[in-house]
Amino acid sequence: MCIRDSAQLRLSLDTILDNWQESGLALSALPALLDLTHRYRAFAAAPDWREAARAHPIAQQLLQDPLTHAMFHRPEGDAGEAELLDLALAHPSTRSRIAQATPLGLRVRLFTQELETAVALRERRRIMAHAIDDTIGKTRNAAILMLGCGHFRALELAMRAGEAGRILAIDPRDSCLEVVRSQNAGIATVETLREAPARMIARPERFGRFDLILVPSLLDSMEDPAAGRMVAALASALRPGGQLLIAGMARGIRCDGYLDAFMDWQPLLRGEEDMQALMEHAQGPDIASRPVYHGSNGAMLYGSVLRRG
DSSP, rough: OOOOOOHHHHHHHHHHHHHHHHHHOHHHHHHHHHHHHHHHHHHBSSSSSHHHHSSSSHHHHHSHHHHHHHHTOOTOOOOHHHHHHHHHHGGGGHHHHTTSSSSHHHHHHHHTTEEEEEEEEHHHHHHHHHHHHHHHSSSSOOOOEEETTTTOHHHHHSSSSGGOOOOEEEEEEEHHHHHHHHHTTTTTTEEEEETTTHHHHHOGGOOOOEEEEEESGGGGGOOOOHHHHHHHHHHHHHEEEEEEEEEEEEOOOOOHHHHHHSSSSOOBBBOOOHHHHHHTTTTTTTTEOOEEEEEETTEEEEEEEOOOO
């Protein structure tokens, strides 16, 4: 299948917009937009389909959604990932921003909050919070590292965080680390460090060894050679019995065209075999297993390295 005609795309968008305006319900009219843009992203002969989609009147409707607007208009060179993630998580810190949206924008938000990626991001937060609690429950004075922590919202969900021996949050952005400190001021063992995550590749031992290492989103922007070196380095920083848990967006998500066209976001998407190949960089007789699995809706991939106790 090869889609060549941007005029065909505009006609299809006209139909979707008409249906949306007739029904007034984004949740019922816009799923067709996901299928349409997914096909164009996969099969269009030239990338100008994005410009055609963005020039269509439907784009101005979609940009009234706080998340779509924030993603598309993020500053050059700084995706503002932490703030954008808070919008996807529907975190309480975003209430004032959402309250400023137009009535139409709030209706579109009902749609974008159910995008498979947004659902998967909320599940990722719960999975990583559970990993924190599980590690603390099994290990006395557990040491935990969150690499590329952002606002570290998973820590807010963890019920046993105050029992950890050490929780180190690393991020290159001071603004994110300030949020981590203020939101977790009651947890004495939380440390923050301003550092580029890639520095871990060269000297993973410089920050100590850990019972749990969490990497929520680095793979979405890291090519395979660097990602493989990162996996190997972090696995070497595990204590006996420790776990490395990495997440990344999965190939084949239905909303990839919407993300591309209307949010200007092109994360690296991987399949199970790609994630498994990355986990294989963790080598040595002390590696017990390297499981890879999807989240519940298939939009997020998880790779784990388990060190023998």
